[in-house]
Amino acid sequence: GESVGLHLPTLSVQEGDNSIINCAYSNSASDYFIWYKQESGKGPQFIIDIRSNMDKRQGQRVTVLLNKTVKHLSLQIAATQPGDSAVYFCAENLSAGGTSYGKLTFGQGTILTVHP
Amino acid sequence: DAGVIQSPRHEVTEMGQEVTLRCKPISGHNSLFWYRQTMMRGLELLIYFNNNVPIDDSGMPEDRFSAKMPNASFSTLKIQPSEPRDSAVYFCASSALGGLSEKLFFGSGTQLSVL
Numbered sequence: 001g002e003s004v005g006l007h008l009p010t011l012s013v014q015e016g017d018n019s020i021i022n023c024a025y026s027n028s029a030s031d032y033f034i035w036y037k038q039e040s041g042k043g044p045q046f047i048i049d050i051r052s053n054m055d056k057r058q059g060q061r062v063t064v065l066l067n068k069t070v071k072h073l074s075l076q077i078a079a080t081q082p083g084d085s086a087v088y089f090c091a092e093n094l095s096a097g098g099t100s101y102g103k104l105t106f107g108q109g110t111i112l113t114v115h116p
Numbered sequence: 117d118a119g120v121i122q123s124p125r126h127e128v129t130e131m132g133q134e135v136t137l138r139c140k141p142i143s144g145h146n147s148l149f150w151y152r153q154t155m156m157r158g159l160e161l162l163i164y165f166n167n168n169v170p171i172d173d174s175g176m177p178e179d180r181f182s183a184k185m186p187n188a189s190f191s192t193l194k195i196q197p198s199e200p201r202d203s204a205v206y207f208c209a210s211s212a213l214g215g216l217s218e219k220l221f222f223g224s225g226t227q228l229s230v231l
Contacts, residue, residue: 032218043120043207043222044159089159093218103172104149104220106159 008087010111019077021110023090028071030092034104035064035075039086047075047088077112085114118142120223122208128229134196137226140189141210149220150183150193151207159207165191177202198230 013019025033031052036044050057050064050073057064063076073090091104121140129135141148150162163173165185173183180199185191195202205227209220 034219036222041224043209043224044220046219046221049219103161103164104218105161108158 008109008111012113013080015082015114015116017080019080019112021075021088023073023107025071025073025092027092027094030094032093033073034091036089037086044089080114082114082116085112087111120208120210120221122223122226124226126227129198130231131199132197135198137193137206139191139208139223142221145210145212147211148185148191149209152204153207154204200230203228203230
């Protein structure tokens with residue numbers, strides 16, 4: 001039969017615009033979340049993380065927002081640049097009993113395309 | 117700093133052949149993960165080691181897949197016999213679990229094509 005691949009959400013923005021990438025996570029008990037960026041031909045690269053006791057964390061040009069009520073995570077990229085074009089993955093982790101378990105569950109990813 | 121090092125970068129083999137993928141984690145990291153990435157299923161965790169001991173291999177597809185970590189600086193993922201449906205990018209990642217962050221550092225992956 002014919003195989004069907006994942007249909008990743010896509011986001012196209014102009015250079016200089018702000019980008020918002022959204023993610024719905026699955027486990028209400030997850031207490032640690034990470035955003036990864038994957039460029040073509042490369043492995044996922046860490047961008048920013050956040051623990052469940054926070055609702056916002058800022059990095060350099062990036063901000064992660066966490067809404068535990070609706071199990072939603074977002075990544076905001078300020079002044080998006082062509083080099084930001086990539087697939088962005090959110091990942092969640094359930095730390096068992098305070099000991100880091102490390103089993104990250106990844107979302108399907110969002111394709112970000114930045115036009116000059 | 118040398119990141120996670122995987123070899124080979126590309127592997128093309130014929131159905132039925134044995135394939136061995138290699139990984140050197142970041143020095144000092146105590147956990148190592150093997151992931152598989154396909155268009156159909158995205159990123160899937162295959163197996164996870166902590167202090168060289170396999171902790172969770174529930175993601176290993178079937179008995180044709182095996183992974184070892186003989187020491188803290190080396191791991192292999194073996195497929196025997198390989199099948200076309202094993203074609204994917206296989207990533208190794210390492211982490212210093214037990215600290216303040218569980219973030220994984222990924223290698224560049226091995227692109228496997230089974231003909």
